[in-house]
Amino acid sequence: MKLNNLEHYEEFFICAYCAYCVNNNAACPTFLSVRHEIVTGRGKMITARNLAQGLLNKEEGLEALKDGLFQCTFCGACEQECMVDIPLTEVYTELKGLMQDRLPENTVKIFQNLESKFNIYGMDQADRNFWNFDVEDTYDELVNRSAEVGYFIGCMASYMGRASGAPVAILKLVTHANEKISIFSPTENCCGNPFLLGGCLEKAKKLAQHNVNEIEKLGIKTLFVSCAGCYRVIKEEYPKLLGIELPFKVFTHMEYLLNLIKEKKLKLLSLTNIKVSFKDPCELGRHCGEYEIARDLISSLPGIESVELANNRENALCCGAGGLVKANYPELAEDIALRLIQQMEEAGTELCLNACPSCLLNIDQFLRQQQSSILAIDIAQLVHRLSQNYQNSLIVNQ
Ligand code: SF4
Numbered sequence: 001m002k003l004n005n006l007e008h009y010e011e012f013f014i015c016a017y018c019a020y021c022v023n024n025n026a027a028c029p030t031f032l033s034v035r036h037e038i039v040t041g042r043g044k045m046i047t048a049r050n051l052a053q054g055l056l057n058k059e060e061g062l063e064a065l066k067d068g069l070f071q072c073t074f075c076g077a078c079e080q081e082c083m084v085d086i087p088l089t090e091v092y093t094e095l096k097g098l099m100q101d102r103l104p105e106n107t108v109k110i111f112q113n114l115e116s117k118f119n120i121y122g123m124d125q126a127d128r129n130f131w132n133f134d135v136e137d138t139y140d141e142l143v144n145r146s147a148e149v150g151y152f153i154g155c156m157a158s159y160m161g162r163a164s165g166a167p168v169a170i171l172k173l174v175t176h177a178n179e180k181i182s183i184f185s186p187t188e189n190c191c192g193n194p195f196l197l198g199g200c201l202e203k204a205k206k207l208a209q210h211n212v213n214e215i216e217k218l219g220i221k222t223l224f225v226s227c228a229g230c231y232r233v234i235k236e237e238y239p240k241l242l243g244i245e246l247p248f249k250v251f252t253h254m255e256y257l258l259n260l261i262k263e264k265k266l267k268l269l270s271l272t273n274i275k276v277s278f279k280d281p282c283e284l285g286r287h288c289g290e291y292e293i294a295r296d297l298i299s300s301l302p303g304i305e306s307v308e309l310a311n312n313r314e315n316a317l318c319c320g321a322g323g324l325v326k327a328n329y330p331e332l333a334e335d336i337a338l339r340l341i342q343q344m345e346e347a348g349t350e351l352c353l354n355a356c357p358s359c360l361l362n363i364d365q366f367l368r369q370q371q372s373s374i375l376a377i378d379i380a381q382l383v384h385r386l387s388q389n390y391q392n393s394l395i396v397n398q
């Protein structure tokens, strides 16, 4: 572990210990739950600096740093608030790179799954179309075809039934709009985000190269993505990992759907008396600066009343699942989610709209546990419902 070889080594020494990263605006969600400074930006910077200077017992310092790094949800709130602009999330990734022999147990398991099966769950690649039973004909028509526009589905929506509402809704909408896009579900691999969140850039690179090759093979020029994590990684990290300019553009599924509405390819019916709140995913919002596309899409939906949560856009609360926290520290993920759910209750939210399957799964689990009347769905599912003239009572939590 040679901290002084790190690209971001100098930044340990510019940290002003001001604690803006701890409690400004959105604040550190992990700190609000565990109340131990090691999990904060400041705590990690002080510990790394003390280790680098030999002021801490090495073993104890590394173990403390490990806790701080892996309980972090990668929400980006600290980086946004840092008064001296330390690129904190990059620093964390670099430090995690030095922790490969200390990875949490479930991160190791996820890494093994990615290396053997190319998805986070270790399931067979052949089951990547697990979600398509309701849209099989459209799936067969679109899969592996050459097209200008492609859709990257991601592991969670492919394998986790509760998250598959997004691809199902999108394929139904594509059919209604008579669009001929391409999906490459059988050859799609994990985007590589878990490797990056675990600090292993080299392994992420292989998955990135595979996916870029598959996308290129189909002639895709515009790729849309329904997972905030996949979106961030493909758009922001692939060019850095592979040292290339991507040969295709990357959009969110929200932008794709909004364009279909603007081009009048989707006919939407009005749904009234329902209050929706968009949950800004950290990897879409703070990490990529994408805040307005969701609001634009919602305001294009007739009859929908949008209610902002008290913390929204750059100050949005984290759902608690990111950074592999859900896999390794489920109780922490729960505690963070409950704060978000409380804000939804206070706002009078009836439908929580998501653009990230990781947020959706975590929020949904604890909404159900709390027996809340709030429903969590992907934003594409609402667009699909409106295109189908469903009535309020038929908006079910599928
Ligand atoms: S990324 Fe989020 S959870 Fe991690 S230290 Fe920063 S504010 Fe805390």
Ligand code: SF4
Pocket: 014, 015, 016, 017, 018, 019, 020, 021, 022, 041, 042, 045, 081, 082, 083, 084, 085, 086
């Ligand atoms: S906001 Fe930046 S400078 Fe201030 S304590 Fe946090 S990491 Fe250090």
